[in-house]
Amino acid sequence: MSEKRLQTLYEEIGETKLNQLVEAFYPKVYADPDLSPLFEGDMSEIKRKQKLFLTQFLGGPSLYSQEFGPPMMKQRHIPFEITPKRAECWLNCMGQAFEEVGLINNPAGEFFYDRLKQVASIMVNTGD
Numbered sequence: 001m002s003e004k005r006l007q008t009l010y011e012e013i014g015e016t017k018l019n020q021l022v023e024a025f026y027p028k029v030y031a032d033p034d035l036s037p038l039f040e041g042d043m044s045e046i047k048r049k050q051k052l053f054l055t056q057f058l059g060g061p062s063l064y065s066q067e068f069g070p071p072m073m074k075q076r077h078i079p080f081e082i083t084p085k086r087a088e089c090w091l092n093c094m095g096q097a098f099e100e101v102g103l104i105n106n107p108a109g110e111f112f113y114d115r116l117k118q119v120a121s122i123m124v125n126t127g128d
């Protein structure tokens with residue numbers, strides 16, 4: 001965690017890879033039996049929001065906040081029952097998407113995934 005970085009993760013990973021990741025991720029989420037009941041909205045809209053958010057999360061331009069204000073992700077997730085099991089499923093879908101787009105065995109990718117693991121655990125708001 002004390003590793004020094006000269007570039008932001010956003011620059012290291014790049015917009016193209018980030019977009020590919022989000023494109024690979026949501027079809028898995030919508031197909032996951034534990035997650036799909038929560039995702040009833042338009043897939044293209046959640047993909048768009050997630051691209052804006054992750055751009056900002058990785059140190060790129062603050063695209064999410066420009067449109068939606070402070071991220072406050074924990075608060076924005078309160079309407080959804082996020083159990084430890086669902087957090088695990090979310091991360092598994094993300095892990096598969098990382099593999100699919102070639103972000104594993106890559107230092108920037110590993111660092112990014114570790115941060116997602118931390119945020120996913122913070123999002124848990126109810127028991128299994």
Ligand code: HEM
Binds near residue numbers: 038077088091
């Ligand atoms: C831990 C398991 C998680 C579950 C079950 C979950 C579930 C959801 C659901 C149901 C929505 C609303 C979808 C819709 O509007 O159709 C949502 C929105 C969102 N989630 Fe998650 N989420 C999780 C973790 C995360 C994490 C770790 C991040 C970021 C690193 C994240 C970022 C977002 C963003 C950016 C939105 C859009 C917020 C908005 O409406 O502006 N989520 N999530």
